[in-house]
Amino acid sequence: MLSMARQDKIITLTTDFGWRDGTVGAMKGVILDICPQARLVDLAHDIAPQDVVAAALVLEGAVPYFPRGTVHLAVVDPGVGGSRRALALQTPLSFFVGPDNGIFELVWKAAEAHFGLGNLKAVYLEEKKYFLEKISPTFHGRDIFAPVAAHIANGLSIDRLGPPVMRLHRLGIPETSPLSGGGVQGMVISFDRFGNAITSIRHEELRQVGPADGVSVWLGRRRIGPLHRTFSDVDEGEPVAYVGSTDRLELAIRNGSLREKFKVRRREKVVVSPAGSA
Structure with a gap:
């Protein structure tokens, strides 16, 4: 159920990095070095700093319109370098790479409602051979998430990235x-x-x-x-x-x-x- 072709090798990027400092460009460079055929799509980079809820809403609004097999890389990461975990997720339509801070909660809940939890997969990113060799404690977007997204676009199974996730971090938005x-x-x-x-x-x-x-x-x-x-x-x-x-x-x-x-x-x-x- 979860196997899917990734011929298009589309990778979207969602961050709060803005355009002034070259951080988005550095992530794209890492991706293209590993996956030269990648087609990179910028969803949003002007999200307010540390606004994880806004990033989750960007994904909720955009993900359904992308082709099957798209890899969605999202980095709004106030806990970078701390105890928060890093994730890769897979649904029957899409892949997601980013921090375990609630950024994927809305798309995950939508996929669970549509496909059922048994048809979804989530793993922690622990296999360091798919990261850059040198990892900055303040820029996991470049050194961990970008290379992992590129490897997934190249066809890597997320099972090879680390152990399964038992429970995703929540945003803390109360139910209606x-x-x-x-x-x-x-x-x-x-x-x-x-x-x-x-x-x-x-x-x-x-x-x-x-x-x-x-x-x-x-x-x-x-x-x-x-x-x-x-x-x-x-x-x-x-x-x-x-x-x-x-x-x-x-x-x-x-x-x-x-x-x-x-x-x-x-x-x-x-x-x-x-x-x-x-």
Whole structure:
């Protein structure tokens, strides 16, 4: 079930490194030295420093659109050089390489729901012959993760990289909770570059509350309104609730920043209830 061809040798890169310091380029150099045929795709490198949740959301939104056998290398790694472990994961569609800090939680949960846990595989990276010879304690992206991703793209089985993982590190995002009266409660978990709030509430949970025009969305004590289809459904400067492109409830200000206007913070409560209920 888990064997797959990797003829395209596509490797994506997601980091918080930015472009100023040459770190992304160094990782690409390592990959191309080991796998000269690799096709490298930059998903995002302007993630806020140490923002593991934002990186997990980038992967959640992008991974489903890549061909079978793609290797996804992700390095947002506040614990680099410390006790956190290094991972390689495999689903029937994709491979993942990076730190065990929750960065792969969302794609792993999606794969588990779709394929079943028995069709997934995770190992710790312990076989040092697949690393660079000299390892910096502050740059595992170049010295461990990049070479491992390249070897996987070349066809290496992840079984050869180390022992199986018993349990992945979690992000710590609380699950949504049902409310009496048929509503659901979640929270703001991140923001995009426009200041739109991304929430923990998914589209299927909204459907259970009621039709789009039959629900009321609240951010803390502020009523955002019913569920709309897109930004242009409200006047400029007005708040709008909608289902974003990754099937999560999102909150925005049309042509503005909800984050700035309402001084919104992560983990702020979001409630969706049937229209007319408190």
